[in-house]
Structure formats: C-alpha cells, structure tokens
Amino acid sequence: MIFCVEDDSSIRELIVYTLKNTGFQAEGFVDSAEFFPALSQQTPELILLDIMLPGMDGIEILKRIKGSKATKDIPVILLTAKGTEYDKVIGLDSGADDYVTKPFGMMELISRIKAVLRRAQPREQSNQLSCGDIQLQADKHLVTAGGQEVQLTLKEFEMLRYLMENRSLVLSRDVLLERIWGYDFDGETRTVDVHVRTLRQKLGKSGQLIETVRGVGYLIKEQ
Numbered sequence: 001m002i003f004c005v006e007d008d009s010s011i012r013e014l015i016v017y018t019l020k021n022t023g024f025q026a027e028g029f030v031d032s033a034e035f036f037p038a039l040s041q042q043t044p045e046l047i048l049l050d051i052m053l054p055g056m057d058g059i060e061i062l063k064r065i066k067g068s069k070a071t072k073d074i075p076v077i078l079l080t081a082k083g084t085e086y087d088k089v090i091g092l093d094s095g096a097d098d099y100v101t102k103p104f105g106m107m108e109l110i111s112r113i114k115a116v117l118r119r120a121q122p123r124e125q126s127n128q129l130s131c132g133d134i135q136l137q138a139d140k141h142l143v144t145a146g147g148q149e150v151q152l153t154l155k156e157f158e159m160l161r162y163l164m165e166n167r168s169l170v171l172s173r174d175v176l177l178e179r180i181w182g183y184d185f186d187g188e189t190r191t192v193d194v195h196v197r198t199l200r201q202k203l204g205k206s207g208q209l210i211e212t213v214r215g216v217g218y219l220i221k222e223q
Contacts, residue, residue, distance in 0.1 A: 001025045002113070004048040005035045005061065006079060011102075015048065018106040024113075032056040039065075044074060046117060048109075051080040051091070059094055066095035075120045077112060079104075089216060092172045099170070115168035129164040131220055134206050136161055145206035155180055156199045159192075163210065163220040172217040192217075 002024050006012040012028040019026035027044075029035040031054050047065065051058035058078060065071045078091045078099040091099050097116045100109055129136045135144045141157060143150045152160065158180050163171065173192045181191070196218055200207030209221050 001027065001042060001044045002046050002048065003035065003038065003044040004028045005031070005053065005058070006048070006050045007031060007053050008050075011079075014106065015109070018110065019113075022110050030054075032061050035061070036064075039071065043071070046075045046077065046113060046120070048077050048079055048113075049096075051078055059090060062091070062094050062096060073120075075116045077116060089172060089174075092170070092216065093174060097169065112168075119166060119169055129161065131164050131167055132206060132209050134160075134164070134203065134209065136164060145203045148204075150202050152199070152202060155195055156202070159195055160199060160203075163218065167220045170213045170216055170219045174217075176217060 002019055004012055004015050004019075004026060006015065006028065007030050009030075012030075016026045016028045027038065029038065033055065049058045049061060053061070056064075058080070062076055062078070065074060065076060072095075075097045076095065078096045079102065080091070080099065081102045097119070098112055100112055127138045129138075133146045136142070136157075138161060143152055143157065143160065159176065162176070162179055176192045180195075196210060196212075200210055203210075211219050211221060213219060
C-alpha cells in the first residue's frame with residue numbers, strides 16, 4: 001500500500017490511478033487530518049507527501065513520521081512545486097528518501113518509487129556491486145571500469161561503494177559527509193565535491209554515471 005498526501009485533487013487522483021494501474025495498492029489523502037488516522041490503522045510501504053498542504057505542511061508531517069518509532073522506517077518521497085535548493089536540502093535533512101519537483105511525469109514517479117522501495121528492502125551489504133561497466137569488489141578493495149582496474153583512495157572507494165549501494169537515490173552532501181567521514185569530521189561539504197570530481201576523473205567515461213543534483217548532492221544512475 002502507498003499513501004499519497006496531496007491537496008490538489010486532480011494530481012492526487014492521477015497518482016492514485018497510475019499506481020493502481022501499475023500493480024500497487026494506493027490511497028489518497030487531502031491533509032494531515034485525513035492522513036494520520038489512516039496511518040494509525042495501516043502501515044504503508046511508502047508515503048508520497050506534498051510539502052504545500054493546508055494546516056500542517058509536508059515538512060512537519062515528515063518530521064512527525066520520522067520522529068515516531070512506529071513509522072520512522074517508512075520511506076517518504078516529497079512531491080513539491082518548490083524547486084529551490086533550500087527546500088530540497090531541508091526535505092532530505094528531515095528524513096525524506098527522495099523528492100520529485102512538480103510538474104513531473106507519472107512514469108518518472110513510478111520509477112523513483114520502485115528505486116526507493118528497492119533501497120528500503122532489508123539486505124546484507126553486498127561484497128560485489130556493479131553499475132554500468134563499473135565493478136566493485138569490497139573484500140579485495142578492487143574497482144574496474146570498462147574492464148580496466150581503477151586505483152582509488154580509501155575515501156574515494158567508500159564513496160563509490162555507498163553511491164552504488166544506493167543507486168538511483170539522491171544522496172545529499174551532508175549525508176555523504178557523515179557516512180564517509182563520520183560525525184566528528186570538521187570539514188565542509190566542498191570536501192565531497194572534490195572527491196566526486198577526482199572519482200569521476202579516475203573512472204573515465206564511466207564517471208558520467210555519477211550525476212550532480214544541483215544544490216543537493218549526487219546519485220549514480222541505475223543501469
């Protein structure tokens with residue numbers, strides 16, 4: 001089941017219709033007053049959440065979802081007409097798993113939903129990862145791109161591995177900084193940009209798989 005919280009009835013109905021016609025169960029809600037009672041009765045696989053809502057806005061709803069032990073692990077994708085860097089960063093930092101800026105195509109939305117659901121499935125950390133012609137073997141600290149071995153520093157290797165484990169998901173600079181360098185790292189997010197740039201250079205043509213999401217962070221494309 002996927003819950004969609006969207007006050008625009010035409011958008012909400014189209015999303016619910018599309019989800020049902022692509023094999024999902026779905027239910028739509030106008031605002032928090034409708035949404036939270038339903039959430040207390042049923043735990044959805046994923047929540048689509050508009051930011052601009054009457055009453056409690058989407059960010060506040062998101063914080064409440066992520067602040068509850070019962071619902072904190074439910075993946076959330078933000079749907080928003082706001083496209084500023086600030087809004088994207090605030091959403092991701094508040095616990096959103098992804099965001100889609102309006103207007104968006106229904107097939108793009110379905111693709112993003114499937115990617116987030118794959119990421120949400122519990123799994124052991126894989127020793128061998130692949131994306132396009134990039135191959136990574138964690139136990140041997142070995143990376144090849146286009147069949148050629150690529151020499152990476154420890155941080156470059158860890159960043160590539162994390163991007164590949166979360167492929168097709170946007171990872172903010174702060175998330176990457178925290179995950180690769182740790183909570184106590186006293187650097188700036190520019191550190192992430194520098195490492196991504198050198199990583200792309202070392203991967204050659206395969207480096208094009210790492211995309212920049214302006215003002216937010218990076219993702220590596222699903223192949």
